[in-house]
Amino acid sequence: MARTGRPRGFDPAGALERARGIFWASGYGGTSIQDLVDGLAVERGSLYATFGDKRQLYLEAVKSYWADYERALEPVLATIPLLPALRELLVMPARLGAAAADPEAPHGCMIGNTTAELVPQDDQATAIVRESFARFVRMVADALRAAQQRGEVTTTSAPEAQAQLLLVVAQGTSLLARAGTDPAAATAAIDVALEGLRQAP
Numbered sequence: 001m002a003r004t005g006r007p008r009g010f011d012p013a014g015a016l017e018r019a020r021g022i023f024w025a026s027g028y029g030g031t032s033i034q035d036l037v038d039g040l041a042v043e044r045g046s047l048y049a050t051f052g053d054k055r056q057l058y059l060e061a062v063k064s065y066w067a068d069y070e071r072a073l074e075p076v077l078a079t080i081p082l083l084p085a086l087r088e089l090l091v092m093p094a095r096l097g098a099a100a101a102d103p104e105a106p107h108g109c110m111i112g113n114t115t116a117e118l119v120p121q122d123d124q125a126t127a128i129v130r131e132s133f134a135r136f137v138r139m140v141a142d143a144l145r146a147a148q149q150r151g152e153v154t155t156t157s158a159p160e161a162q163a164q165l166l167l168v169v170a171q172g173t174s175l176l177a178r179a180g181t182d183p184a185a186a187t188a189a190i191d192v193a194l195e196g197l198r199q200a201p
Contacts, residue, residue, distance in 0.1 A: 012050050015040045019051075020061035024110050028058050028117050059124055065110040066132045070139070077143035081152050083194050086140075086166065090194075093174040094186035109174040116175075136170075137163045144197070154199045162197055169193050 022039045023031050033054055037044055051057040079085035093108065107113070111132045118125035140163035147153040153162070173186050 015042060015047075015050070016057075016060060016064055019057055020064055020110075023058055023061050024065070024113070025107065027113060028055075031058075055122075059128060062110055062114050062125070062128055066128070066135075069111075070135065073136075073139060077139060080150070082143055082147040083152060083198060087190060087194055090166070090170055090173060090190045091183075091187050093170070093177040094181075094183040094190070108178040109171060112171045112174050113178075115171075133167060136167055139163075140166055148199075151199055153197050165193060165197075 018040050019036055022035060026035070031054070033044065033047070036047060036054070036057070040047065047057070051060060073089070076085045076089050111129055114125055115129050119129050120126050137160060141159040144153050144159035144162050148155050148159060153159075169190060173190065176186050177183075
């Protein structure tokens, strides 16, 4: 009789992290249950018992991805001066553009990929994406507001609008990186956007 419980030593957190890498590289539709069973080295029963179906595992992976992204974003937003630190964050996807030819490498922003693949058809995915984008705007707007008060960032537009612009830049850069766009061209566009936020001397 086939075993359906967790194997001894099964690590759900580690399994979720490995599943995230598989989904990130291949997308939701491009990843089969067998891909996950093989990649996680677990039985199907263990996978279903712990995470439910493939869709629920994917959504948990997306939430895990965004939680890690926010943890990486927090120290960037606390950096003074802010704009050079933001530039390093925004150009990172452009630098990863060369990895687009590797089918096993993570591609782009996982939230952006989810938007392209599952939104708006999947209500849960849509809610995760909307909340993730909203949190990005809130976090970045708070940092920009503080930078405005320090005289680093122009006050000609609201920090919320500035943060929304940077969200568009970040997501656009990730999408272009997936298509193999020249990193130098993407970086030049990022510099133009950030220069528009700089307070004139």
